[in-house]
Amino acid sequence: MIGRMQNKIRRIATEEAFSVPEVAAELQRLSRSPGNSIDLTLVRKIYDAANAPGYQSQFLAPLLDIEGERLRDMDANGVDLQLLSLTAPGVQLFDADTATELATVANDHLAAVIGRHPTRFAGLGSFAPHSPKRAVREMQRCVHQLGLNGFVVNSHTNNEYLDDPKYWPILEAAEALDRCLYIHPRGPSDLMAGPLRDYGMFAALWAYGMEVGTHAVRLILSGVFDRFPKLKICLGHMGEAVHFWLWRLDFMSARAQGGDVPRLQLKPSDYFRRNFVITTSGQESPLALEFSIKQLGIDNVMWAIDYPYQPSAPAVAFMDGVDVTDAQRHALYHGNAERVFHIKPL
Numbered sequence: 001m002i003g004r005m006q007n008k009i010r011r012i013a014t015e016e017a018f019s020v021p022e023v024a025a026e027l028q029r030l031s032r033s034p035g036n037s038i039d040l041t042l043v044r045k046i047y048d049a050a051n052a053p054g055y056q057s058q059f060l061a062p063l064l065d066i067e068g069e070r071l072r073d074m075d076a077n078g079v080d081l082q083l084l085s086l087t088a089p090g091v092q093l094f095d096a097d098t099a100t101e102l103a104t105v106a107n108d109h110l111a112a113v114i115g116r117h118p119t120r121f122a123g124l125g126s127f128a129p130h131s132p133k134r135a136v137r138e139m140q141r142c143v144h145q146l147g148l149n150g151f152v153v154n155s156h157t158n159n160e161y162l163d164d165p166k167y168w169p170i171l172e173a174a175e176a177l178d179r180c181l182y183i184h185p186r187g188p189s190d191l192m193a194g195p196l197r198d199y200g201m202f203a204a205l206w207a208y209g210m211e212v213g214t215h216a217v218r219l220i221l222s223g224v225f226d227r228f229p230k231l232k233i234c235l236g237h238m239g240e241a242v243h244f245w246l247w248r249l250d251f252m253s254a255r256a257q258g259g260d261v262p263r264l265q266l267k268p269s270d271y272f273r274r275n276f277v278i279t280t281s282g283q284e285s286p287l288a289l290e291f292s293i294k295q296l297g298i299d300n301v302m303w304a305i306d307y308p309y310q311p312s313a314p315a316v317a318f319m320d321g322v323d324v325t326d327a328q329r330h331a332l333y334h335g336n337a338e339r340v341f342h343i344k345p346l
């Protein structure tokens with residue numbers, strides 16, 4: 001009975017990566033330039049197999065293949081819909097002109113795929129943060145012309161974070177367009193990167209969470225949510241663990257306010273519950289999920305796979321198997337995603 005019920009649940013996966021040939025080609029070109037940043041190391045592993053030790057070029061084909069094997073994988077695992085986002089580092093390693101152009105190409109490609117498979121795919125639009133004015137125009141086009149479901153940004157841009165006033169037009173646009181901004185990881189910014197380079201810690205193993213967690217706390221403490229109270233930010237990887245810190249963030253920021261901490265209208269935990277949602281991408285721990293639901297409320301947690309970087313079957317088994325009520329499972333699997341990302345309910 002339970003099994004049969006679960007088979008009928010709509011499964012929407014909310015952090016699913018893709019690429020397009022034009023972006024992949026430029027990343028491959030970039031990967032052959034000198035430098036040893038964490039991002040270049042990551043890019044070489046995926047796009048330049050011949051020159052990268054320990055390469056992961058097995059991901060390149062599934063990133064580019066949206067309508068073939070990916071759909072078969074979704075069918076085989078009962079995944080109804082993937083919310084697609086241009087894979088990290090997106091366009092943010094390129095100069096502003098190239099990045100602006102490539103975001104447009106990727107968004108057009110994404111919208112065309114969704115147009116061919118409107119019940120199977122939805123998508124987050126990309127933009128070039130380093131050209132904020134053009135970014136805002138592209139965000140408007142993404143929603144008004146392409147019908148995309150939100151936005152993705154791969155954390156910092158040239159070591160700058162979105163709390164910097166030069167990026168406020170992007171936050172303002174996301175709020176005005178009523179579309180969630182998903183902050184996905186990339187390699188940590190230069191001054192954070194040093195101790196994160198060793199022992200394989202440089203990316204998904206550890207550094208990604210440090211990078212995006214830091215970004216989220218910067219946004220909260222900077223006061224941007226007093227300026228943009230309806231802005232919604234999505235964090236993957238079980239919230240990058242930020243919500244484990246809420247009590248201490250409240251305590252320590254109250255003590256420091258007026259000093260180094262700007263005066264805030266609300267407590268950090270209030271902003272996190274009001275302005276953030278999280279997904280389970282690549283973090284299939286029932287205990288962490290239980291904590292997240294209790295800490296944030298069931299409305300703020302959504303299911304994700306992190307395809308193709310993580311396999312679909314265990315992600316589905318995880319969410320099918322967790323000890324939650326039917327109503328909660330529906331919220332995690334699709335209800336919250338439909339609301340947050342404007343995906344039409346069935």
Ligand code: 1DF
Pocket residue numbers: 017042056087088089203204282306309
């Ligand atoms: C990996 C993981 C690569 C994630 C990613 O983009 C990525 C990985 C290059 O495991 O190599 O976005 N992730 O989201 O966890």
Ligand code: MN
Pocket residue numbers: 015017184236281306309
């Ligand atoms: Mn991911």
